[in-house]
Amino acid sequence: MGQGMVGLVHNETLKLLRRRRFLVVVLILAILIPIFTYAQYRSSVTAEERLGTKDWHVLLGQQITDMQNRLGSSRLPDEWRDFIKIKITQLQYYLDHDIDPNAPGGPTFARGFMDQAVSLFLPMIIVVLAVDIVSSEHSEGTIKLLLTRPIRRWKILTSKLLTLLLFISLTVVLSLFMSYLMSGVVFGYKGWDMPVLTGFQVVGGDLDTSSVFMVPQWYYLLMQYGLAWFVCIVVGCITLMVSVLVRSAAAGMGIMMAALISGTILTQMAASWESAKYLFNVNLEITDYLAGTLPPIKGMTLPFSLTVLGIWGTGALIVAYTFFIKRDVTS
Numbered sequence: 302m303g304q305g306m307v308g309l310v311h312n313e314t315l316k317l318l319r320r321r322r323f324l325v326v327v328l329i330l331a332i333l334i335p336i337f338t339y340a341q342y343r344s345s346v347t348a349e350e351r352l353g354t355k356d357w358h359v360l361l362g363q364q365i366t367d368m369q370n371r372l373g374s375s376r377l378p379d380e381w382r383d384f385i386k387i388k389i390t391q392l393q394y395y396l397d398h399d400i401d402p403n404a405p406g407g408p409t410f411a412r413g414f415m416d417q418a419v420s421l422f423l424p425m426i427i428v429v430l431a432v433d434i435v436s437s438e439h440s441e442g443t444i445k446l447l448l449t450r451p452i453r454r455w456k457i458l459t460s461k462l463l464t465l466l467l468f469i470s471l472t473v474v475l476s477l478f479m480s481y482l483m484s485g486v487v488f489g490y491k492g493w494d495m496p497v498l499t500g501f502q503v504v505g506g507d508l509d510t511s512s513v514f515m516v517p518q519w520y521y522l523l524m525q526y527g528l529a530w531f532v533c534i535v536v537g538c539i540t541l542m543v544s545v546l547v548r549s550a551a552a553g554m555g556i557m558m559a560a561l562i563s564g565t566i567l568t569q570m571a572a573s574w575e576s577a578k579y580l581f582n583v584n585l586e587i588t589d590y591l592a593g594t595l596p597p598i599k600g601m602t603l604p605f606s607l608t609v610l611g612i613w614g615t616g617a618l619i620v621a622y623t624f625f626i627k628r629d630v631t632s
Contacts, residue, residue, distance in 0.1 A: 305452070305456070306456060306459070306460060306463075309452070309456060309457065309459075309460030310460045310463050310464050310467075312460070313434075313460050313461050313463075313464035314464050314467070316437075317430075317434070317464060317468060320433070320437065322429060322430050322433075323430065323468055323471070323472075325429060326426050326429060326430055326472055326475075327475065329426060329429075330426075330475060330476060330479050331479065333422075334414070334479055334480050334483045334484070335483055337414060337417075337480075338410065338483055338484045338486075338487055338488075339487075341410065341413070341484075342487050342488075345403075345405070348360055348363075357401040357403070357404070358396065361392060361395065361396050361401070361402075361403075362396065364392060365389055365392050365393060365396070368385050368388060368389050368392075369389060371385055372385055372386070372389075383595055384594070384595045386507075386508075387503060387507070387508045387593070387594070387595050388594075390507075390508040390510070391501060391508060391592075391593055394498070394510055394513070395498065398498070400496055400498060400515075402497075402498075404492060404495055405488040405489060405492075406485070406488050406489050406490065406491050406492030406495070407480075407481040407482065407484045407485030407488055407489065407490045407491075407492065408481060408491075408492040408493050408495070408518050408519070408522060409488070409492050409495070409518070410480060410481070410484035410485075410488055411477055411480040411481045411484070411522060412497075412518065412521065412522055412525060414476070414480045414484075415476070415477075415480075415522075415525050415526060415529050415588060416525075416588055416589070416592065418476070418529075419528075419529045419532055419585060419586060419587070419588050420564070420565060420568070420585045420586040421561055421562070421564075421565050421585075423472075423473075423476065423529060423532070423533060424532065424533065424536040424561050424585060425558065425561060426472060427469055427472065427533045427536045427537050427540065428536065428540050428554065428557040428558065428561070429554075430465070430468055430469070430472065430537075431465050431469075431537050431540040431541055431544065432540055432543070432544055432550055432553045432554045432557060433544060433550035433553070434461050434464075434465055434540075434541060434544050435458075435461060435541065435544040435545045435625070436544045436545075436547060436548050436549060436550045436553055437550060454625055454626045454628075455622060455625075455626060457625075458545075458621065458622055458625045458626075461541070462538075462541060462618070465537050465541060466534065466537070469530070469533045469534060469537050470530065472533065473526060473529060473530045473533055476526075476529075477522070477526055492518055493517065493518055493519040494517045494518065494519065495517070495518045496515045496516070496517065496518070497515070497516055497517070497518045497521040498513050498514070498515055499513070499514065499516055499521060499524075499591050499592070499593075500512045500513040500514045500593075501513055501592065501593020502593065503593065503595050503596065508593060513593075521591065524591060525588050525591055528587045528588050528591070529588060531587075531607070531610065532585050532587060532610065534614065535581065535610045535611070535613060535614035535617075536557075536561075536585075538613075538614040538615075538617045538618050538621075539557070539560075539581065539613065539614065539617040540553070540557055541617065541618070541621050542617040542618070542620050542621040543556050543557055545620075545621045545624050545625050546620075546621075546624060560582055561582060561585075563582060564580065564581075564582020564583055564585060565582075567580065567582065567583050567597070568583055568586065568597040569597075574598075575598060575599075575600070577597075577598060578597075578598040578600070578601050578605070578609070579609060580609075581609065581610055581613035581614075583597060583598070584601070584605075584606040584609045584610050585610075587603060587606045587607065587610075590602070590603040590606070
């Protein structure tokens with residue numbers, strides 16, 4: 302791309318650091334990860350005290366029993382009933398093969414953290430990082446100067462995109478290492494080579510274990526955080542589009558937060574609305590496919606969700622570039 306693009310990316314990096322968005326992201330992770338660690342620690346201690354043992358076989362067996370008792374409730378929605386049945390089958394598979402799915406350790410916490418963070422927490426952090434990457438030029442009064450420089454507009458937006466991709470990648474890597482390092486103080490730092498089962502498939506509402514295979518936890522984390530990185534890239538591209546279209550960072554933040562939160566709600570309610578599976582915010586929980594969790598809408602698969610997210614991300618970039626290149630600097 303030449304020295305010119307490197308210089309543009311360097312300038313955009315300095316702008317982003319000056320606005321301290323990345324510092325805010327680091328502080329959010331530094332504050333919330335210890336809270337999540339303590340919450341998990343208290344949960345495990347409470348379970349051990351209730352059953353009077355630290356034997357994971359007993360704890361896992363009790364978890365299965367509790368879920369079976371929940372199935373007896375007539376008020377349980379059908380989608381939750383299917384989810385619990387699959388979870389019971391999965392936990393029983395771990396128990397039968399003498400594998401503790403929740404063995405304490407920093408790597409295990411990092412795996413559980415990403416399973417919970419990928420659909421809402423991490424995308425919201427990316428929105429904080431990206432929402433004013435273009436709209437801030439309006440608030441700072443630099444948009445006319447930016448667009449009248451003797452540099453092609455597509456290069457300007459590309460430099461912003463590359464800077465955003467860089468900081469998104471740093472955020473995902475930081476999430477892994479901070480969750481590992483901070484939780485390791487409580488749970489220990491071992492567990493990278495612990496066996497983890499993957500390859501669970503949901504077929505017709507039932508869990509198919511015929512394709513299950515075992516991988517070391519470091520490899521599972523590599524796959525999991527790779528998928529999370531892809532989700533963050535797509536959310537970043539959509540946020541970039543919103544930042545181009547909306548001149549107010551506050552309005553852009555509101556639009557993206559509403560989209561992400563509505564996606565969380567839809568995943569709980571959209572089982573009967575099949576067309577919802579084409580929305581990007583319903584496809585964010587792609588790490589669940591590794592664990593074999595029931596998808597929010599029947600028929601959804603990992604290739605399907607990756608394709609939908611890829612189309613949304615590409616479409617967002619097309620719209621962003623089109624509007625940015627054609628923008629009237631006098632308006």
